[in-house]
Amino acid sequence: MPDVGERELRIVGFLCNWCSYGGADTAGVGRFKQPTDLRIIRVPCSGRVDPLFVVKALLSGADGVLVSGCHPRDCHYSDGNFYARRRLEMLKRFLPFIGLDERRFHYTWISASEGQRWQQTVTAFTRQIHELGPLARAEEALSL
Amino acid sequence: MNAKKMKEALREALPSVDVVIAYGPGFDPLHAEPCFIKDAGRVDDLILNPLCEHNLAGYLTSQKGRTAVVVKGCDSRTVVQLLQEGLVEREKVHLIGVPCRGVVSAKKVMAAIGHEKVLSAVFEADSLVVTTGSGEKRLPLMEVCPDKCRSCQYPTPLIYDVLVDEPLAADKPPESVYEDVEVLEAASLEERKAYWEKETGRCIRCYACRNACPLCVCQDSCIAETRDPHWMSQKSTVSEKMMFHLIHALHLAGRCTECGECERACPMGIPLAKLKRKINKDLKDLFGYVPGTSPEDRPPLSTFRVDEERIEEHKLP
Numbered sequence: 496m497p498d499v500g501e502r503e504l505r506i507v508g509f510l511c512n513w514c515s516y517g518g519a520d521t522a523g524v525g526r527f528k529q530p531t532d533l534r535i536i537r538v539p540c541s542g543r544v545d546p547l548f549v550v551k552a553l554l555s556g557a558d559g560v561l562v563s564g565c566h567p568r569d570c571h572y573s574d575g576n577f578y579a580r581r582r583l584e585m586l587k588r589f590l591p592f593i594g595l596d597e598r599r600f601h602y603t604w605i606s607a608s609e610g611q612r613w614q615q616t617v618t619a620f621t622r623q624i625h626e627l628g629p630l631a632r633a634e635e636a637l638s639l
Numbered sequence: 640m641n642a643k644k645m646k647e648a649l650r651e652a653l654p655s656v657d658v659v660i661a662y663g664p665g666f667d668p669l670h671a672e673p674c675f676i677k678d679a680g681r682v683d684d685l686i687l688n689p690l691c692e693h694n695l696a697g698y699l700t701s702q703k704g705r706t707a708v709v710v711k712g713c714d715s716r717t718v719v720q721l722l723q724e725g726l727v728e729r730e731k732v733h734l735i736g737v738p739c740r741g742v743v744s745a746k747k748v749m750a751a752i753g754h755e756k757v758l759s760a761v762f763e764a765d766s767l768v769v770t771t772g773s774g775e776k777r778l779p780l781m782e783v784c785p786d787k788c789r790s791c792q793y794p795t796p797l798i799y800d801v802l803v804d805e806p807l808a809a810d811k812p813p814e815s816v817y818e819d820v821e822v823l824e825a826a827s828l829e830e831r832k833a834y835w836e837k838e839t840g841r842c843i844r845c846y847a848c849r850n851a852c853p854l855c856v857c858q859d860s861c862i863a864e865t866r867d868p869h870w871m872s873q874k875s876t877v878s879e880k881m882m883f884h885l886i887h888a889l890h891l892a893g894r895c896t897e898c899g900e901c902e903r904a905c906p907m908g909i910p911l912a913k914l915k916r917k918i919n920k921d922l923k924d925l926f927g928y929v930p931g932t933s934p935e936d937r938p939p940l941s942t943f944r945v946d947e948e949r950i951e952e953h954k955l956p
Contacts, residue, residue: 550885551870554878577943584950585892585940588921592824594832601953619955
């Protein structure tokens with residue numbers, strides 16, 4: 496049950512297999528209370544996350560997107576998250592330009608042992624998305 | 640623009656290249672056309688004037704043999720980017736550089752003369768005199784140039800084998816480059832959303848922007864047309880159209896040389912370059928990188944620094 500709002504929203508989370516997915520698992524094993532709006536997609540590395548994944552999710556019905564990987568210098572593949580950092584930062588600055596609130600997209604670094612931190616992040620992000628409300632879709636009446 | 644010198648340079652180059660890509664007269668006096676020649680006898684058919692607005696560098700990736708190509712300053716940046724990405728080999732291209740003070744957008748001229756049939760188009764000092772059935776119209780070049788020329792920083796090609804005129808220095812202030820992007824950035828989120836919904840909503844998905852783009856090099860493997868993964872459907876909705884343009888923009892992140900071919904090719908007049916220029920502006924701010932200026936550089940999103948000076952971690956409230 497979501498503990499931050501009445502209606503559940505759709506949040507997509509891209510988590511790297513080695514750190515953040517493990518972190519989410521740690522939070523689960525530790526039985527930390529978490530909102531349930533997040534749908535997790537496990538990716539091999541945050542470097543796998545194409546900025547287009549985020550855009551596609553936001554245009555296809557997601558109200559928020561969270562990307563999380565290993566801390567910089569801790570990448571399982573040594574440098575995947577360094578590439579991710581550049582790409583996601585570019586995207587973070589680009590989204591407001593096309594009229595998408597940058598607060599709907601967040602990227603962060605969480606390790607497999609940081610279950611507590613995972614819970615705090617997902618709770619804070621879900622709260623933020625609930626404050627923003629559902630993402631209004633493009634006016635379909637405009638189309639031909 | 641010195642057509643005579645260009646022809647001399649091309650005659651000199653022809654024996655050592657398989658094909659020359661330059662400009663020829665189009666279907667009416669206002670339009671120039673890309674022209675491919677292999678025979679020195681046809682050099683006299685070529686033209687060089689501000690109507691030559693196309694970026695010919697885009698044809699380089701599809702040429703097998705050694706190619707001579709006429710490049711303006713902006714086009715030369717595309718060549719630099721193609722070299723940087725290993726998409727063309729330096730030994731296989733012969734670059735005829737043309738210093739340029741701005742070209743003419745045939746689209747803007749047609750709009751200014753009410754889309755009448757053009758009988759003649761002549762350059763006089765700083766203006767273009769267009770004759771149509773209903774008379775003569777004098778259009779100042781500054782009014783009918785593509786937007787990119789108004790803030791041009793590279794009037795002289797950055798890379799060339801032969802330069803057919805005296806080099807020109809940039810005469811536009813560097814701050815003016817991203818002025819249009821800044822105007823939109825200053826608008827509210829709702830205004831920006833409405834702006835892009837209106838603009839991309841007009842898209843007819845002809846993909847001319849992609850086909851004209853000299854750096855869209857996926858060719859037949861473009862993800863806009865694959866079914867697996869199914870990035871886009873055939874639905875004619877604003878979000879599908881938006882998705883297409885975002886694919887184009889994000890695939891060009893850190894690579895777009897702002898030649899404006901997408902806007903030139905767009906039959907609906909959508910300001911497509913603005914999306915790519917916004918990304919360029921941010922990447923310049925983040926990494927101090929300007930695409931297409933040095934063949935030795937690496938595109939900023941294909942590399943990294945362990946300690947990014949300009950990227951700060953985002954905190955949630």
